[in-house]
Amino acid sequence: MTFMRLHPKIIYAFLLLLLLVGVFADLAFGSANISLGEFFNALWGKGGNPTTDFIIFHVRMPRVVTALITGASLSVAGLLLQTLFHNPLAGPYVLGISSGAGLGVAIYIMASVAFIGISPAFIVGGQVMAALTGSVLVFFLILSFSWRLGDSVSLLLIGMMVGSLASAIVGILEFFASAEYVHKYVVWSLGSLAATNWLQLSFLAPLFVFATGLSLFLLKPMDALLMGEMHARVSGINVKKVRIAMIVISSLLAGTITAFTGPIAFVGMTVPHIVRLISGKVLHRVVLPGSILVGALLMVLCDIISQLPGKAVTLPINAVTALFGAPVVVVLILRNRKMKVTF
Secondary structure (H helix, E strand, C coil), X not given: CCHXXXXXHHHHHHHXXXXXXXXXXXXXCCCCCCCHHHHHHHHCCCCCCXXXXXXXXXXXXXXXXXXXXXXXXXXXXXHHHHHHHCCCCCCCCCCCHHHHHHHHHHHHHHXXXXXXXXXXXXXXXXXXXXXXXXHHHHHHHXXXXXXXXXXXXXXXXXXXXXXXXXXXXXXXXXXXXXXXXXXXXXXXXXXXCCCCCHHHHXXXXXXXXXXXXXHHCCHHHHHHHXXXXXXXXXXXXXHXXXXXXXXXXXXXXXXXXHXXXXXXXXXXXXXXXXXXXXXXXXXXXXXXXXXXXXXXXXXXHHHHHHHCXXXXXXCXXXXXXXXXHHHXXXXXXXXXXXXXXXX
16 A cells, blocks of 8 residues: 555644644754753743743744744645646745735835835834735735636736736835845845744734635535636536635735745645645545645744754745745646646
8 A cells, every 4th residue: 555545534644743743843943952851841831941931932832833824824825726726836926915015015114214214113013014014905906806807817917917016116126225124125035934923823823714714615616616617617606706715815824924924935836736646636625634734744844944953043934945845846847847737
């Protein structure tokens, strides 16, 4: 019996075990040297070292929870968009949501100085609000187009053009801004899981549960869309309403995550393909929970690598996710030269 022929429940039970091990490792190891004895004492409330307790409960633990939510959210968004556009390379940023978030942060950081002459307060909250504002504006723009367009291909092109326009404006702002503010924007654009706290997670976690819960009502319509929009219409599916629901859910997940962590590439694009490969299934009732598990596991592993345990430096999370995602994209291009996904 090969691994791919195992029942999905067995595979996902194994993945859940790996995820628990990964969470433990991410909490136990990091840039700050904390022995396993100190780690277990802190977990059991016997640490007695305020510094160790602070690192574990207020630095590492929020970062790990952020990694779990980020990986799961981007993977669910990627799955929805790949089904919607019938494109193997569709990801959470294909609609320009991340570009809108980046434009919001660029205006907050660079335009306020270059054109208004006011230095922004460089606090996480300000950048988060700017990113949310940008992503929400792009979301409503794309949503308005979705009511008028009758096919997903046109909507995909609109999203790409909106993203290109936002990137062009960001490039202009970078040209006029000083090196200090350009650097701050670049740092944000590299992505980070360490900028969130428990208060922000109290907003992120319920939003993830709410959006993912909504996607459960779309399992059968999304299975019908795998056969094409015409087949879905013949099956009695209201394609326009389903398409809008998928856009809303993926935009909520991708836009909010981008606002808090910065743009994180490749995860949403590659994880659904990994799940289809290891499960041998394409039905969403199998692939959706698998994407949540694999996405969370992948982000935890990337976070462990980015921390460089024992070193006083942290790699940009985007650099690490690219190590996993880029090879998968290359394989997809080689296997689907005409860019047509075979589900």
